[in-house]
Amino acid sequence: MRFIDARCQLGRRCVIRENEPVTKAEILELMDRCRIERAVAYHAIAKEGDVKAGNMELLKDTEGDSRFLRQWVALPHTFGEFMSVEELLKGMKENSVSSIRMFPKTHGYSLKPYALGKFMDAMAEHKIPVFMTYNELASEDALYAMLTDYPKVNFIISDVSYREERKLFPILEHCPNFHIGTGNYVVHGGVKTMCEYFGAERMIFDTGLPTGSAAAAVSLICFAEISEEEKTLIASGNLERMLSEVEL
Amino acid sequence: MNWEQYIFEGKPFEGIYIFDVHGHVGAHKPFQLGGYDADSVAKTCRRMNVDGVVVSSLPALASDWKWGNEEVAASVDAYPGLIWGYASPNPFYEDCDITPYLDLPGFVGVKIHGDMQGSTPVNDPRYFPTYEVANERGLPVLFHAWLSAEVRAAADVARRYPNTKIILGHSGMTARDTALEVARTCDNIFIDTAISSTYDNAIEVLVDKVGADRVVYGSDICFFDCIHTMGKIALARISDTDKEKIFGLNARGLFSL
Amino acid sequence: MRFFDASCRLGRPAAFGEGMPWQTDEILEIMARCHIDGALAYHIVAREGETQDGNELLLREIAQIPQLQPQWCALPATYDEFLHADALRDAMKENGVRTLRIAPKSFAHSARPYAMKELMGFAAECRVPVFFDYGEAPCDELYEICHDYPDVSFVITNTAYALNRWLGPVLDACGNLYLGTGNYVPHRGLETFCKYYAADRLVFNTNLPTGSATAAVSLVCFADISKEEKELIAHGNIERLLGEVRL
């Protein structure tokens, strides 16, 4: 079973709990221990400090390192901040960056079409998947609004808590562009149930390293009561297909 | 000095030593800052005849402490004599030692922002190694001291490390009563004027209650603009000598410039 | 450089920090010190509850003060608790009131058309500028209110420094949004604004007494922008907006 992790943070973050992995070496040790082949990685400074500088640090930290697939954090281009959509696409192409992560709550901006329409049109046109954690959205209604405002963009939402099933089920039903990161999807039998109702294609394996548990994440897939094909799709198939469709 | 004339003709003040004890470089994640790199900060300082500003890096406080302190070192390097540096520790990293930065020319103090670092109280023992160094060298330590609890924690540090010079950032306006109270009990506590919005007369109240000698000009530049705080001090109804002390003479003593 | 303050507040606050210059003569002294020739003032009683009585109290308090012009607080005429459009027009005309201030969150009413259609219809028809603190319709609500009433000129005040990522997209999408400069303090805020938008969408105000007038005037005087742009901000734009009012 080949695992490719869709959510890993490199770089030195501000707050660490005792014994939490921090360095790239510690992350790689966990990836090896959990047999995770490669990981889509973004940089801690891009989330917590300077977005553009953090994206550059990521290029340095992953230079010639085939274990990591590069992911940039994006910001809207208001008052000349960050990059224009054209500059972003050019930068992604030159540096083989294949996906985008956004932090609308942490970085404080609107997801509505009046603000992000142009940006999301580019994501749709170039089939670039957009990654977010569930707590970056104001509510499940905000999630539904985003998914329906931009139906042609694939969104991968991670860290959905086990308490959200009644809120997420109807959204999964209505929004085929809604994918779930399985890292902390701990609902009892959740992976199996989702396969039954929505198909394995809707789930992307991720861990949330270094603050999420990789061991728990791989176990959730290995021990799930689903077929081998379904496990493989979740573990790496869906992500690889999505990233292969990116046109830059 | 005819402060009004300077302002309303848009002419930066002349003949006044202006030293900003509370500056920043580097981006801040929750919202967009205008011109947060060293060049922008230097440009504004030169335009406004500001003789010097001590900056800490926002990423050093809220993100990667090493990357951030390097950012400060680069800024100090680029504008020697104009941009001075605060080094900032991080309590979560045992290997975090900011002495190498304090040894660099141009680094003149320490900046602590417990709130951004997992809301760690500033008198948390994990900050003590930094205070020991500051105490040995008699350095100023600028605290983010917004809430009165933060002011009291900073005052606790002032008492434990009497050889440091503690600057209560923002406290002149927010937790003012607590700040005034602790400033009376500790003579190594100073109060800066860095705040985005407060009413006129706030500066007059500070000078009246704790004396101009204990108030230092700080603007929080690049977090927001320094102009409005400068204007507030310039047009405050306090004597010119008090304005000169606040604008820079006090700081000159604090930072032994 | 002379200034006109597009929004300040009169009246006795329930609570205030020691030294706050809330009394009218203190406000007038600061205005003089800051070369502010005139100001649109609203009353705290109108803003904190008794809107009509507060508006009338304001007229009495500034009757003998030529520098101060009335700015009325307003809310939808639910169960006739406030003037309907025609009565409002007549009263404003009679008392020289040319601007309104709304506070949907504080007054706890919806800002959507189903609730504010009459009031905003009046403001659009008579070209009456409508002021509100940014906190009264923040983030996406700012877009919605500007978008719902495209013919009303909105001036937001008390904005502080953390809003550019929200403000930019609304300025792009809606031409009827103006920014009160009092306490708009991002580093190089005014020059960045003028670079990406235009000085004619900036309106000088102080937010006295809670905001600092000395800071507000300094922000304009020392801004790294042209003299013409400073004049537009200091008084030009508000004079144009007030000139367009047709009661």
Add this chain to the structure above:
Amino acid sequence: MDFRELVYGQKPFEGVFVFDVHGHIGFEQGSQLGPNDGESMVHTMDRMGVDGICVSFSPGIRGAWKRGNDQTKDTCKRLPGRVFGYAVPNPFHAECDLTPYFEEDLGFRGVKIHGNIQGETPENDPRYAHAFELANRLKLPVLFHAWMPYEVDRAADVASRYPDLNVIIGHGGLTFARDRAVAACKRYDNVFCDTAISSAPDGSIEWLVDKVGVEKVLYGSDMSFFDCIHTLGKLALAKLSDTDKEKILGLNAKKIFDL
């Protein structure tokens, strides 16, 4: 035993005694749980090689203490040797008495305290005393929902006043209350921690073992709130010796549960 092979071989934990000290059956109003009846839990336990589990009725059943405990009793009766029960007291209903559940072997092996959900009643409130006296007399384990530091301290207080019962701090060893949990484990012999948490980084169980000693750490999954797979996997792939893992997975529980 190659625990890594277990995960990748997708084989259950055969040959290892596994006992889950923190389970729930029944409805939870705030969120739709996965299958939460005894039978579906045993189905997962069979797949994973888990020998037994001790459950209390879900906190969602707030007031109906008798109906909830009877629900647990029926489940234990239907699934003897696999599902055991915690009796849950209620501090507001004076008539609440747990002794009938222990007069004969109905499958009950301990007491569960969830003060937070019962009107935020302090965990060491005198109105729980009758349950503590019962547990002390019968030398039973008492599982506390202890997420916050003050909840952990109250559980420790009970341990200090009733030396013959064993306190299990539920969740607390892995939340931000963990320093308090470590202090309690070190101070009292009859205080233990479980591993029930939905999100804690790799290395957190190792940290707990390092601080309180492996004998004090018990496998608990909070099933059916969560799937037990993820905690089992976290344990299997943890950087701990096999003997440590076997103690945590079940041997420690054997010492304080009458199994």
